[in-house]
Amino acid sequence: MLEEYEASGDLGLRVRGSDISAALASAVQGIVSALLSPDTIRGTESRVVEVEGRDTEEAVVNFLNEVLFLIFGSRWLPKHLETIRLRRGCQLSARLVGEPIDFTRHHIEREIKAVTYHNLSISEDQSGVTIDFLCDL
Amino acid sequence: MSPKNTIPLEQIDAWRVRVPKGAVPGMRTDGIIHVSSRLLAHVREDNTPVQVANVATLPGIVGSSLAMPDIHWGYGFPIGGVAAFDIEEGIISPGGVGYDINCGVNLMRTDLFLPDVKPIVERVIDTLFDNIPAGVGTGGPIRLSKKEIDKVMVQGARWVVEHGYGWEIDLAHMEGSGYLKGADPDMVSDKARQRGEDQLGTLGSGNHFVEVQVVEEIYDEQIAKVFGLAKNQICVMIHSGSRGFGYRICEDYLAVMQDAVREYGISLPDRQLACAPLESKQGKRYFKAMCAAANYGWANRLVLVHWARKAFSDVFDQKPEQLGMRLIYDVTHNIARMETHLVNGRPRKLCVHRKGATRSLPAGHSDVPEVYRHIGAPVLIPGDMGRASYLLVGAEKAVTETFASTCHGAGRFQSRHAAIRATKGRHIDEELRAERGIIVRARGRHTLAEEYPEAYKNVDEVVETAHQAGLSHKVLRLRPLGAVKG
Numbered sequence: 001m002l003e004e005y006e007a008s009g010d011l012g013l014r015v016r017g018s019d020i021s022a023a024l025a026s027a028v029q030g031i032v033s034a035l036l037s038p039d040t041i042r043g044t045e046s047r048v049v050e051v052e053g054r055d056t057e058e059a060v061v062n063f064l065n066e067v068l069f070l071i072f073g074s075r076w077l078p079k080h081l082e083t084i085r086l087r088r089g090c091q092l093s094a095r096l097v098g099e100p101i102d103f104t105r106h107h108i109e110r111e112i113k114a115v116t117y118h119n120l121s122i123s124e125d126q127s128g129v130t131i132d133f134l135c136d137l
Numbered sequence: 138m139s140p141k142n143t144i145p146l147e148q149i150d151a152w153r154v155r156v157p158k159g160a161v162p163g164m165r166t167d168g169i170i171h172v173s174s175r176l177l178a179h180v181r182e183d184n185t186p187v188q189v190a191n192v193a194t195l196p197g198i199v200g201s202s203l204a205m206p207d208i209h210w211g212y213g214f215p216i217g218g219v220a221a222f223d224i225e226e227g228i229i230s231p232g233g234v235g236y237d238i239n240c241g242v243n244l245m246r247t248d249l250f251l252p253d254v255k256p257i258v259e260r261v262i263d264t265l266f267d268n269i270p271a272g273v274g275t276g277g278p279i280r281l282s283k284k285e286i287d288k289v290m291v292q293g294a295r296w297v298v299e300h301g302y303g304w305e306i307d308l309a310h311m312e313g314s315g316y317l318k319g320a321d322p323d324m325v326s327d328k329a330r331q332r333g334e335d336q337l338g339t340l341g342s343g344n345h346f347v348e349v350q351v352v353e354e355i356y357d358e359q360i361a362k363v364f365g366l367a368k369n370q371i372c373v374m375i376h377s378g379s380r381g382f383g384y385r386i387c388e389d390y391l392a393v394m395q396d397a398v399r400e401y402g403i404s405l406p407d408r409q410l411a412c413a414p415l416e417s418k419q420g421k422r423y424f425k426a427m428c429a430a431a432n433y434g435w436a437n438r439l440v441l442v443h444w445a446r447k448a449f450s451d452v453f454d455q456k457p458e459q460l461g462m463r464l465i466y467d468v469t470h471n472i473a474r475m476e477t478h479l480v481n482g483r484p485r486k487l488c489v490h491r492k493g494a495t496r497s498l499p500a501g502h503s504d505v506p507e508v509y510r511h512i513g514a515p516v517l518i519p520g521d522m523g524r525a526s527y528l529l530v531g532a533e534k535a536v537t538e539t540f541a542s543t544c545h546g547a548g549r550f551q552s553r554h555a556a557i558r559a560t561k562g563r564h565i566d567e568e569l570r571a572e573r574g575i576i577v578r579a580r581g582r583h584t585l586a587e588e589y590p591e592a593y594k595n596v597d598e599v600v601e602t603a604h605q606a607g608l609s610h611k612v613l614r615l616r617p618l619g620a621v622k623g
Contacts, residue, residue: 008210008552009592069332073328110273117409
């Protein structure tokens with residue numbers, strides 16, 4: 001589940017999945033969808049992202065910011081999250097499938113400066129994990 | 138959107154309300170918001186007073202936690218927030234500067250008048266659109282080697298002049314000559330460098346813009362004359378910052394500060410307020426990296442000036458010098474600076490954080506560039522793309538009340554979501570052309586909807602508040618003829 005919520009001049013995303021891996025897969029989809037049509041991205045190669053934080057919140061923020069770095073720093077677009085593993089509650093290791101940006105096919109709508117800690121929320125109940133996060137545009 | 142404000146606000150006078158100490162636990166001082174009664178209604182509609190109160194909990198804060206008339210909801214610190222910290226006992230916070238370090242504005246005059254531009258304004262805007270790279274997902278035409286990016290970090294706008302993208306005289310017309318002392322490239326990560334290597338001279342997206350404006354109304358003829366401006370004269374205003382380079386530095390140091398908060402036992406109401414003592418290794422490292430990003434920001438805006446000069450030169454078939462395209466001023470509105478202020482009659486060295494606030498220096502102040510020392514430093518306030526922007530100068534009262542600060546823009550009124558809902562089915566570019574004669578071009582499909590004029594507060598109201606409250610002095614009002622958005 002992925003939905004956008006009111007967030008002043010910026011982008012607020014609420015994602016939900018059966019576990020944190022599924023929720024983060026939706027988070028990657030949410031970020032990509034805010035930038036361009038995901039249908040234009042081909043899954044021709046993969047990239048590994050490994051981050052850690054002092055807690056799960058920090059690991060999630062660091063992971064999503066590394067996804068932004070892949071896009072805006074390395075000019076590489078993720079199509080989807082293939083695997084992701086959270087260890088010790090603060091280490092994330094993920095494999096993303098996608099391709100390098102091709103400006104003949106990929107029209108990037110906007111920049112996202114960063115995923116922030118502000119009003120960040122990770123909650124778990126019987127039906128799964130929900131993450132609320134804000135992107136500074 | 139943030140929840141509605143629930144904390145008490147006490148009216149001090151016509152232009153100020155107090156957020157009393159104790160409104161949230163741990164406040165070390167009051168908050169003071171500079172607003173008119175009309176703008177106060179907007180402030181009450183969201184949670185920004187709580188953000189003003191949260192800033193007041195930070196260690197070493199001096200005076201009050203302040204907010205300017207364009208205050209609106211931000212991350213941790215409110216946008217339009219000003220906070221000063223003692224250099225020995227206080228902190229420095231990347232969140233108090235923002236992701237876009239040295240986001241700012243410049244204003245360039247021309248010798249052209251309305252009749253010269255009005256008939257061909259569409260061609261002018263199209264040429265600007267073609268000449269100014271947005272740099273969104275791609276780079277601009279300037280590629281910086283590792284050695285050169287280090288020089289940009291240290292030299293700021295000077296690098297641009299030395300490489301033929303700016304004029305020597307431009308430097309005398311920029312805050313601090315387009316440079317902040319203290320940058321250390323060794324404090325900048327490889328990832329930040331990678332973001333910055335091909336983004337110099339790019340506009341960005343969101344609310345960043347290049348606007349062609351006309352002087353519509355003059356409030357102080359004498360000062361306008363010093364700027365070489367008269368009614369109906371054409372100007373160019375540019376709003377941009379330090380691009381991905383600055384965003385990454387902010388992000389890198391927010392992570393560093395999460396550790397520092399634990400190490401120094403700082404209690405925070407919001408993780409985005411993460412900070413470190415100014416005297417700590419983390420605080421010193423962030424300041425040096427922030428200065429590097431600030432210098433990149435000034436360099437970036439001056440290269441954008443170069444592209445704008447080139448576009449006008451192409452359209453009018455004259456050199457920019459012949460068109461009188463001289464920079465009036467360039468200001469930052471996202472920065473932390475070491476400044477000396479009188480506190481209780483004693484000079485104190487403070488680290489002043491301005492996040493969405495402009496420095497307001499009156500005539501005679503030693504930090505005002507020599508060319509403007511007799512009138513005060515220019516203050517540039519962009520509004521929205523459909524109404525107006527303003528040129529003001531610094532005022533004396535700001536020195537005693539706001540650590541020499543004033544507003545930075547109109548301030549957002551509607552969320553992006555609300556703006557898109559409000560403009561559904563409408564064509565903003567066609568409306569602006571038909572109803573106001575304004576030509577706009579944007580690269581993003583939704584940019585014009587998200588940035589439509591009514592998404593912002595009325596800049597007239599914000600500027601009038603800053604003027605009446607004595608935070609800055611109105612000189613003239615500029616009306617947009619056309620805009621390029623990222």
